[in-house]
Amino acid sequence: MMRNVFGTGEQAKEPVYLKLIDKLAPLYTKVGVDYRQMRTILEMKMTVDSRKEAVIQSVGSNAKQKEEKNHFFSSLWVYAIISVFLLFLFVYDNWVFQYTTYFSYIFIMLFSTMLANFSNILLDTKDAELIGTKPVSQKTIGAAKATHIGIYLVSFTFAVGLAVMLATFYFNGILAGILIILLTFLSSLWALGLTIIMYSTVLKHFDGEKLKNIIAYSQIGVSIFMVMGYYLMGQIFEVIDPATFLVEMNLSVGHALLFPMWFVAPFGLLQEGIQTVYVVYTLFLVAGTVAIGILYNMNSDKIDSNLQKMNKAKAKPSSRSFLETGTAKLLSAGSLEKAYYHFTWQLTKNEREFKTRLYPSIASAMIFPLVLFFSSLRGDQPITSQNTLTFLYLPYFTMLAIPMIAVATQFSVNYKGSWLFELSPKHAKAPFLRAVTKVMLVKILFPMYGLISLLIVILMGFTYSVQLLNGFLLMSAILYFEMKRSSQGLPFSRKYAASEANQGCMASLIFFIPVFVVSLAMILLQSFVPYAEWGVLVALIALNAWWMNKGFNK
Amino acid sequence: MEPIVELVDVTKQFDGTPVLKGVTFSVMPGEIIGYIGPNGAGKSTTVKIILGMLKKDSGTIRLFDQPLDPNDVTYKARIGYVPENAELYETLTAKEYLLFVGELYGMEEQDIVERAGQMMDALGIKDAFHGRLSSFSKGMRQKVLIISSLIHDPDILFWDEPLSGLDANSVQIIKELLAKLKEEGKTIFYSSHVMDTVEKLSDRILILHDGHVVADGPFSELKKEAAGTLEQLFNTLTGFDQHEALAEQFLNGMKGEITHDA
Numbered sequence: 001m002m003r004n005v006f007g008t009g010e011q012a013k014e015p016v017y018l019k020l021i022d023k024l025a026p027l028y029t030k031v032g033v034d035y036r037q038m039r040t041i042l043e044m045k046m047t048v049d050s051r052k053e054a055v056i057q058s059v060g061s062n063a064k065q066k067e068e069k070n071h072f073f074s075s076l077w078v079y080a081i082i083s084v085f086l087l088f089l090f091v092y093d094n095w096v097f098q099y100t101t102y103f104s105y106i107f108i109m110l111f112s113t114m115l116a117n118f119s120n121i122l123l124d125t126k127d128a129e130l131i132g133t134k135p136v137s138q139k140t141i142g143a144a145k146a147t148h149i150g151i152y153l154v155s156f157t158f159a160v161g162l163a164v165m166l167a168t169f170y171f172n173g174i175l176a177g178i179l180i181i182l183l184t185f186l187s188s189l190w191a192l193g194l195t196i197i198m199y200s201t202v203l204k205h206f207d208g209e210k211l212k213n214i215i216a217y218s219q220i221g222v223s224i225f226m227v228m229g230y231y232l233m234g235q236i237f238e239v240i241d242p243a244t245f246l247v248e249m250n251l252s253v254g255h256a257l258l259f260p261m262w263f264v265a266p267f268g269l270l271q272e273g274i275q276t277v278y279v280v281y282t283l284f285l286v287a288g289t290v291a292i293g294i295l296y297n298m299n300s301d302k303i304d305s306n307l308q309k310m311n312k313a314k315a316k317p318s319s320r321s322f323l324e325t326g327t328a329k330l331l332s333a334g335s336l337e338k339a340y341y342h343f344t345w346q347l348t349k350n351e352r353e354f355k356t357r358l359y360p361s362i363a364s365a366m367i368f369p370l371v372l373f374f375s376s377l378r379g380d381q382p383i384t385s386q387n388t389l390t391f392l393y394l395p396y397f398t399m400l401a402i403p404m405i406a407v408a409t410q411f412s413v414n415y416k417g418s419w420l421f422e423l424s425p426k427h428a429k430a431p432f433l434r435a436v437t438k439v440m441l442v443k444i445l446f447p448m449y450g451l452i453s454l455l456i457v458i459l460m461g462f463t464y465s466v467q468l469l470n471g472f473l474l475m476s477a478i479l480y481f482e483m484k485r486s487s488q489g490l491p492f493s494r495k496y497a498a499s500e501a502n503q504g505c506m507a508s509l510i511f512f513i514p515v516f517v518v519s520l521a522m523i524l525l526q527s528f529v530p531y532a533e534w535g536v537l538v539a540l541i542a543l544n545a546w547w548m549n550k551g552f553n554k
Numbered sequence: 555m556e557p558i559v560e561l562v563d564v565t566k567q568f569d570g571t572p573v574l575k576g577v578t579f580s581v582m583p584g585e586i587i588g589y590i591g592p593n594g595a596g597k598s599t600t601v602k603i604i605l606g607m608l609k610k611d612s613g614t615i616r617l618f619d620q621p622l623d624p625n626d627v628t629y630k631a632r633i634g635y636v637p638e639n640a641e642l643y644e645t646l647t648a649k650e651y652l653l654f655v656g657e658l659y660g661m662e663e664q665d666i667v668e669r670a671g672q673m674m675d676a677l678g679i680k681d682a683f684h685g686r687l688s689s690f691s692k693g694m695r696q697k698v699l700i701i702s703s704l705i706h707d708p709d710i711l712f713w714d715e716p717l718s719g720l721d722a723n724s725v726q727i728i729k730e731l732l733a734k735l736k737e738e739g740k741t742i743f744y745s746s747h748v749m750d751t752v753e754k755l756s757d758r759i760l761i762l763h764d765g766h767v768v769a770d771g772p773f774s775e776l777k778k779e780a781a782g783t784l785e786q787l788f789n790t791l792t793g794f795d796q797h798e799a800l801a802e803q804f805l806n807g808m809k810g811e812i813t814h815d816a
Binding site: 036037040041044047048051126128129130131132133134135136137 | 605606607625627628629630631633635637640641642643645646650654655657658659660686
């Protein structure tokens with residue numbers, strides 16, 4: 001057994017993931033990775049992840065530090081509990097339907113939130129100086145990074161899939177149970193492999209400033225692909241008899257693009273026997289896995305060797321846009337707040353890490369309303385009072401981005417620069433937080449909400465414009481309360497570590513319920529109580545005026 | 555004797571801006587080389603290219619009498635490196651960090667701990683062996699970096715501003731250490747802006763300016779080109795003689811008397 005030099009001492013128990021990875025040592029060695037070095041790097045990374053930077057510590061303190069728990073792992077149970085809702089799938093007897101929904105959910109969770117949070121680790125340039133100058137090959141560094149993220153992704157995927165995996169053993173038998181474990185594991189490897197291949201390809205062909213945006217946009221592209229997938233999925237399955245939960249499947253050639261279906265095909269073979277479509281899809285899965293393996297092996301050392309481009313972008317003269325100066329004048333209460341407003345605007349414009357963490361969650365918060373909007377437009381059906389309510393509900397979904405925003409604004413790669421704010425007078429914290437909240441409202445939430453509202457106005461005219469405005473004002477107020485609830489110290493003053501990766505994601509899931517209730521209450525109140533919308537408008541204007549001037553004051 | 559490091563006409567540009575425009579020099583085993591130049595001249599870029607952290611655009615590099623092969627990293631085991639602005643893994647303790655580095659060099663735990671302990675003791679920071687790097691002063695971090703660059707007993711050292719943040723006593727120790735390393739036959743290639751130190755310690759001085767090596771030789775020889783201190787020679791070779799005018803401009807800017815466009 002390998003020794004453990006990090007953590008509490010040599011007697012410390014080795015984590016399970018290290019024991020498991022030790023079993024794969026021959027595989028690493030076979031693909032040209034120095035396993036011993038890779039393990040050393042991995043151990044170090046996991047130790048760093050489990051420790052938070054101490055705020056106050058005496059210089060050169062030799063006192064024994066308390067070992068902290070990696071809170072990523074200790075919070076996984078929340079995902080396991082949330083995913084219990086997937087058990088409803090087992091009322092249907094169609095395995096293909098069950099696991100299509102399951103793998104779609106797994107892939108949505110993996111791509112929309114988790115990978116965005118891990119892109120920072122893949123694109124970390126610090127290792128180049130501290131590890132790249134030692135006799136460690138790019139392949140070994142690449143493998144260490146991939147394994148580092150892989151540990152989190154696999155544990156996350158298993159937490160998300162736990163309920164369905166256990167239920168599979170119970171309802172569908174041991175063989176299906178073993179299959180679901182293997183395929184769930186494979187799905188997280190796919191997500192990891194595809195991301196690494198995508199990044200290394202982007203890094204190989206582009207450089208400088210473009211790169212930062214391409215990465216953020218390509219993640220949005222992934223989200224759009226998922227929207228399309230979701231839409232197509234609706235075409236494939238149709239519940240033909242709700243009483244007996246009978247599901248009909250209409251697979252066609254065009255659906256072959258939906259790769260989660262490939263993961264489902266082996267279950268089709270297991271339940272329904274050999275059918276051409278399942279055989280073909282299973283072959284796709286095998287071929288896809290092999291292709292990802294080969295492409296990963298060809299590209300795994302490219303990310304680090306091209307990372308230098310990230311820091312060598314040509315400096316562009318920075319300028320303040322009309323939108324920035326205009327909204328700063330309009331919304332800032334005082335000159336100090338205005339200074340913070342400009343600072344936040346520029347920082348969020350320039351920081352790649354901020355964009356790569358937040359943009360994909362924004363894209364995923366847009367998925368539901370957009371999918372529902374377009375799937376509600378069925379041919380020449382008239383707009384009834386029932387689907388009017390559905391349409392009015394759509395913009396509220398964008399609120400799901402709020403917890404992500406609240407989390408994202410706490411971190412920065414330039415977190416050390418926060419000493420500047422520490423020097424500011426104590427009363428400067430409230431204007432700073434107000435400025436950050438306002439910038440997020442203008443830059444992120446307004447365009448999101450605006451787009452969905454615009455679609456609704458195009459469809460239904462201006463009849464509901466006051467209600468739409470009220471929705472935005474409500475969102476603004478909720479953003480304030482969430483920022484206030486979650487703010488820990490000054491914005492942009494925390495260092496981002498891998499173990500923080502699930503914070504925003506989890507908050508979004510929990511956020512779903514209050515947002516649903518509040519939004520429903522708003523719509524019902526305004527739809528059925530005469531003139532209620534005007535009362536709500538006045539109340540929300542007052543609430544927003546209050547926080548914009550006095551918010552965050554203690 | 556063959557040079558231990560040899561660069562011929564090495565160029566490098568970033569986004570179309572040339573930084574190295576054809577750098578040529580060689581270093582013999584056992585030499586102490588002072589590599590100096592104005593800010594942004596490309597000193598760190600040169601070292602990063604030699605260490606394989608950046609790719610050169612053209613030119614040839616030979617290390618240890620072999621052409622530099624980007625796919626072969628074994629040569630790095632013979633190199634010790636102190637970067638100018640190193641970001642450390644701050645939540646690790648000094649012991650953990652040095653163990654980590656030593657392990658990457660393929661050393662055994664016992665060996666690393668013994669060497670690190672003795673070196674930390676010599677630099678007066680042994681008590682901080684189990685302290686986290688985040689709690690270290692700038693000087694203490696620099697000492698850890700210096701130790702990490704020597705722990706595997708390398709043949710050649712690349713040190714970028716090695717004395718940065720060190721107190722006067724520690725500077726004395728490092729200077730003495732450099733002399734002893736030279737006696738051991740080690741090659742030392744270091745960059746610094748402290749001209750006095752470079753002048754006294756270096757066997758040879760290389761001055762990099764505008765992407766070229768504009769001076770190469772022992773200080774005693776370079777002095778013949780422009781009399782005075784190394785600082786004066788540096789000013790002459792880099793064409794800089796406006797200290798007073800620029801200080802004046804700065805002061806005016808501070809007072810709001812604007813004479814130049816932003």
